[in-house]
Amino acid sequence: MFRHVFVYRFKYLIRDRELVFWTFVFPVILASFFYMAFFNINKDEAFHPINVAVVYGGEEQYDAPFKAVIEDASKGKDKLFNLKDATSQSDAEQWLKKGRIAGYFTSGETVKLTIKDSELEQSIMKSFADQYRSSRLAVQRIAQDHPDSLKEELLKDIGNRGNYVKETAGGNSEPDSMLNYFYALIAMACFYGSFWGMKEVTDIQADISDRAARVNTAPVHKLLAFIAGSAAALVILFTEMLLLLAYLNFALHISFGNRAGLVILTALTGSVLGLSFGALISAIVKKGAGMKVAILTVATMIGSFLSGMMYMDMKYLIARYVPFLAWLNPVNLLTDAFYALYYYDSLSHYVRTMGMMCIFILLFCTGTYLIVRRRKYAGL
């Protein structure tokens, strides 16, 4: 009997193309868009040399060294600047106004900077000038204290910079908030899976649909039929999630850390979470399929929004100002579970989120059970 119901529920569910679209095709398409939007961020190639100009003050002792340094910074493959030679300050002013340069330096005893915006490019220019200033002061000081020291050697040394900082990973992987978008997307797909759960309850509760009434008149234990149907829904949703994970990992090269088994376990937990959520809502809200769909959609969208799927900083805002909300949002828990697997070495964070998810699943399932176990209805 289990097999019969399972097979037919499977056929029935999988042929609902609209649902397959929302739970699988849509997340895949959205992931592709995410990928296109984000895959350039974080990469060094994204840096374009800054257009700058220099206006020389006319004092050779100051102009010459600055010219040497800035020309050096405007050469080669990894150049910082695109240098434009300005013959006069009014030239540079004109360029700046038209937006052809991000700013210009004026050389002299202290190098000055003229800009009109305060952005990343201007900040880099300022850092460059700061660095030049302090290095020159240091050289001057040394030359002053040791007039005998070799100036050539000194200048060579200042150009020959050492690297005093190295990056170490805080754990397995570096924090990468782009990944959160993809993890939140999987969570969203799991919660769209709530529609499958909704269908199962709809087709087993005689007070919701006539088909369910028909099943209720058959010599089949109601819970057995419900469990068989839910198993079919779970197999479909879980398979979709595995395919989605595979697409993200192998086609889009989204990292999930190196604990594949746990990633799959998380996907399974997420699928159960989504299904049971849909089942509960469907069991509580008796009439009106439209109302149920609206509730599930809105809950999924709000949950995803609060987990940072549309806007990443949302997650940090919540972690900072209303941390308990992060624990009460099942979509966020699922997102965090994936992130914890990717990011943390220890599993304690992961176990905590999974534990919380299990509590939610228990809640949803118990609630559904208490409603679905009734086999006589007060009204149809």
Add this chain to the structure above:
Amino acid sequence: MPVFNLCLKIFRRNWLAVFIYVAIFVAISVTIAITSVHDQSSGNGFTQQKAKIAFISEEKTPLTEGFRQELAKHADFVSIPDSKEQLQDALFFRQVTYVLRIPKGFTKNILDGGTMQIEKTIVPESVENAYIDIDVQQYWNLARLYVRHDPGLTQEQLTERLRQNLDGDTPVRMNVHEHAKTKDSFSMYYFNFLSYALSAILIMGISTVMIVFNKQDLRRRIFCSPSSPLKVNLQIILADLLFAAVALVALVGFCFLLDAKSFTTPNMPYFLVNAVAFTACITSLSFLVGNLLNNLSAMSGVCNILTLGPSFISGVFVPQEFLNDTVLKIASFTPTYWYVQANTKIAKLTDFDWQNLRPVFTSTLILLTFTAAFAALSLVVGKRKRLME
């Protein structure tokens, strides 16, 4: 005008779905307004963003203390217990973007001319970190310079020298009058975001009406009535335009509520013109979608993809300067791309002469070309559909 009234009735029936979009949209906009736009009014001068760092030193020497003070210029220190999990948490939730660790014996190693390194763990994409790196490198490179060329210095003397050298600031002159008030302002982000909400609402609303009217029986019934097809179509178009106008006014109205200041800038009329052109474009796109599709459930899928897709690849959610060139090339086949282009250009405008306005108008013109193309296509599709029945 019975057809016109019916259209309005259908729009009203769909208020819930529209409301959801508006609510999500306004929520996102407000969050962005709170977080990502730095206050322009206070910043008439030059401001550098400070990075939040966790400074962990395994030794305490005059040199490392001096270093700490130098760093304080460009960084806010956040104290976090030195445990792996807690540091990871801090990075994860962006309490800090940079964890810096000076290993034991670092000072001595540097003074001996060694090559020991400070360890950092960072949130990769945060730009503020770059300045910290620059500061770190500069401080210890200068220290090395002194060690090599003035080996007689004591550690305290060296620290003092470095403090003197690094003191002071590059004078920065801001040509404030040339700075466009709307650049990177809330309004620019808002108008970019508007394209998402507007396309979602319009495609959903208008194509719903079109699908209802394209139902075979209903259309036949209408065309059997004693009103000419032209009149019927004109009424539908009129209702759609009214819906589009109301949606536009409502969304722009929110912008006025959230950032009234921008409405006094000379840039605002151009934003509005651009938004109107975009609205026209999406309206005709919705017409096309409505003519191509037959059922409402397929419509909501198509609507989502048509609105989210271009928004992602055209720089609505992620600014265009961060997008890959190939992606942008693909995006340039969507009207959203040109709308965002025009917005970004408008936001930067300070001179409103022809030379500066031309690129803006070019983008707007392309939008209008899209509008005409969609309109023509939907006429062709609509006609073919009617003939095929």
Add this chain to the structure above:
Amino acid sequence: MIHVKNLVKRYGELVALDHLSLDVREGEIFGLLGPNGSGKSTAINCILSLLSFDKGEVEIFGKTMAPDAYDLKRKIGVVMQNVAVFEELTVYENIDYFCGLYIRNREERRHLVEEAIHFVELDDFRKFYPKKLSGGLLRRLNIACGIAHKPKLIFLDEPTVAVDPQSRNKILEGIERLNEQGVTIVYTSHYMEEVEQICSRIVIMDKGRVIASGTKEELKAMITLGEKITVEVFSINEEQLSQLRTLPGIVSVEHIDRQLYIKSGKGSNNLEIVLDFLKKRQIGFGRIYSELPTLNDVFLEITGKQLRD
């Protein structure tokens, strides 16, 4: 076969079933007739243990019916008032799914499903999805889903609502054929013609109560009306009318718009008496109809209102 005693079902203040008692005997087509909202479907759902009820007992095949009385359920087939099939499954799959809830053996099931398809004459449509079926075909599929497992007892709850006359006749014929095969049928409808046509015993319900029961002949015998005679007359005066009213066997006479509506009591020669009277008085008349009473008249006489509102 079905024994229902003192069934009470309340929805808050509203009493949907008011001490309803029924007995359905083996082999009959039992008709449950009543206007919309009279409690027919509620009664069926209570009998099937879908609805909880406040009082009373339901026995089927001599045993108490309950949600887990699977041995009883196995022998019962149900055709709901609304079409309850899966849009995503084909005609064959739909029938097989519901049949499979009763019959485990695959071979046997395949045989039964084929038979059901043939029975409702959907042979050419077995691969069709319900969306592609017309209203009448859909109803037939709905029926096939309920009867494929060859139940001993079949509940048909308004199976012909919104069905074209041709399909309706097919459905009714089918029901009679099932009955001939020895199946007991409980049939609810608010179409009295249908019930009259096929049911061997009828219960008329109103406001959750049984107001009459018996064979259609018995039901008609319950009322005073014997015959309805309509006569087209060209002129008749008040005196003649009152004379007509005093004739033996005549219950009432109404003269509206050149038509005489005469209701007579039991007896076989009422028409003759009326015609004699008209001839004697030389009252010219045109067409004459004589009708035997319908269930509607029964309902009308008992409740004072029309069956079909």
